[in-house]
Amino acid sequence: EVQLVESGGGLIQPGGSLRLTCAASGLTVSRSYMAWVRQAPGKGLEWVAVIYKDGDTYSSDSVKGRFTISRDNGRNTLDLQMNSLRAEDTAVYYCAHVSTGWSNDGFDNWGQGTMLTVSS
Amino acid sequence: DIQMTQSPSSLSASVGDRVTITCRASESIGRYINWYQQKPGKAPKLLVSGASRLENGVPSRFSGSGSGTDFTLTISSLQPEDFATYYCQQSYSIFITFGQGTRLDIK
Numbered sequence: 718e719v720q721l722v723e724s725g726g727g728l729i730q731p732g733g734s735l736r737l738t739c740a741a742s743g744l745t746v747s748r749s750y751m752a753w754v755r756q757a758p759g760k761g762l763e764w765v766a767v768i769y770k771d772g773d774t775y776s777s778d779s780v781k782g783r784f785t786i787s788r789d790n791g792r793n794t795l796d797l798q799m800n801s802l803r804a805e806d807t808a809v810y811y812c813a814h815v816s817t818g819w820s821n822d823g824f825d826n827w828g829q830g831t832m833l834t835v836s837s
Numbered sequence: 838d839i840q841m842t843q844s845p846s847s848l849s850a851s852v853g854d855r856v857t858i859t860c861r862a863s864e865s866i867g868r869y870i871n872w873y874q875q876k877p878g879k880a881p882k883l884l885v886s887g888a889s890r891l892e893n894g895v896p897s898r899f900s901g902s903g904s905g906t907d908f909t910l911t912i913s914s915l916q917p918e919d920f921a922t923y924y925c926q927q928s929y930s931i932f933i934t935f936g937q938g939t940r941l942d943i944k
Contacts, residue, residue: 754935761935761937764934767933777932778838820928820931822871822928823886823887
């Protein structure tokens, strides 16, 4: 059974940095297509960044140059390094996985989310 | 980026009703659209992948259709557990985008 557990959220001041981690079990991160998706309070879902099986990464314009998605094959985790944080980055951050491994399929595995609040 | 426009943004319906949610893509995405259900405080749940492929365990009252730019998610007979927010998502582009969501409330 696939399980995704996010951690690392919290309260941070604008301009600060934080690293989110998604611990995966029941799947091998290094052979997976995975993403970070966020949801601001009371708002819809917003894609943040994605990593392909071959290691290629892409991120949305709203976080490009500030957020970096990566994976730690040894720990079997998906990470999101977030720098230069802004108030508008406040959201629940989910990690998501496609069990077929095919990037055109939907995300059928999700973590429970971790809340990030950016405020002074 | 490909824009996904969902309609309506909210909908009130009764148990037993048939409801249809529409998603329009700003350019052709083939059949690379997925539909999710989200309940308050919970992670999204994948219902339909590839426009019409129902995920394992999803009740058959849910169905998806469409291709190109226009897509629909239909619930044939609403059940109490179906009241939630629904999102479409295109997986055609490497730059993933979601619709803004459709909130389905009890009338």
